[in-house]
């Protein structure tokens with residue numbers, strides 16, 4: 024019977040257990056996380072970041088063949104030619120041998136190597152979007168051939184620093200991009216468990232849960248994203264604003280869709296629980312005249328900047344959506360030439 028293709032080291036780190044207790048081929052039921060089961064059940068409703076791409080590969084560890092979703096082939100032209108073309112190829116899919124659960128020991132068929140070389144040709148770029156030229160690097164600049172290699176690299180870092188929520192988030196991203204959402208949510212949930220201020224994990228969980236129509240939980244994570252943003256330092260300010268705006272846009276739509284059952288903004292209770300003592304937050308929101316155009320992401324920038332707190336000041340003044348007349352009065356810039364639409368609630 025095919026195994027679940029889960030790295031036993033992942034389970035070991037997630038459960039903080041000694042190696043002895045973890046089987047060589049862990050089962051899905053060993054994955055911790057509140058959302059793992061529902062995400063697995065609704066996997067088909069999730070948008071694949073990279074389209075699935077099943078190919079027949081041979082595992083060199085056990086010699087058995089199987090079909091695996093390798094994702095996108097990425098051909099790195101900067102690497103030394105002496106290594107041979109196949110050593111310059113990366114894949115984005117997350118897969119392990121379904122027979123022996125080993126990873127990264129594959130015999131790539133020649134057709135695949137040919138496919139990746141097609142992307143070098145001017146007309147071949149992105150043939151059926153299965154291959155491209157470039158390189159995928161991890162946050163520390165390291166290059167890895169298979170996603171399972173990149174995973175090992177991150178697990179090594181986490182073994183030394185199991186409380187590094189940022190690395191847990193990056194591990195989640197790796198699984199997410201590798202079409203393994205159940206592994207992704209487990210890693211994201213873990214990152215939040217050890218650090219409720221992991222803003223990026225809240226965003227991606229919110230996004231994934233919204234896609235499977237779990238609106239109450241999606242809303243919760245987007246609002247936690249807002250409440251944790253001002254203290255989150257792992258993202259440049261403009262990117263942080265963009266992410267918050269996307270979350271706000273989805274929150275707005277969910278709130279409209281549920282007639283306010285999913286609150287658009289963090290509730291008083293949530294603000295208190297987050298430990299944000301900032302009552303200037305509520306004052307600011309009450310004071311600005313919000314103009315929200317649900318299909319215009321920039322109309323959510325003023326709100327995003329309020330939740331960014333002092334981090335909003337890292338955005339150059341001319342690019343800020345909020346003009347500060349003085350410390351107690353905030354006014355959003357006028358939307359040029361657009362009709363006003365007031366927020367309903």
Ligand SMILES: [Zn+2]
Pocket residue numbers: 082083084085086087120121122123124125
């Ligand atoms: Zn094998």
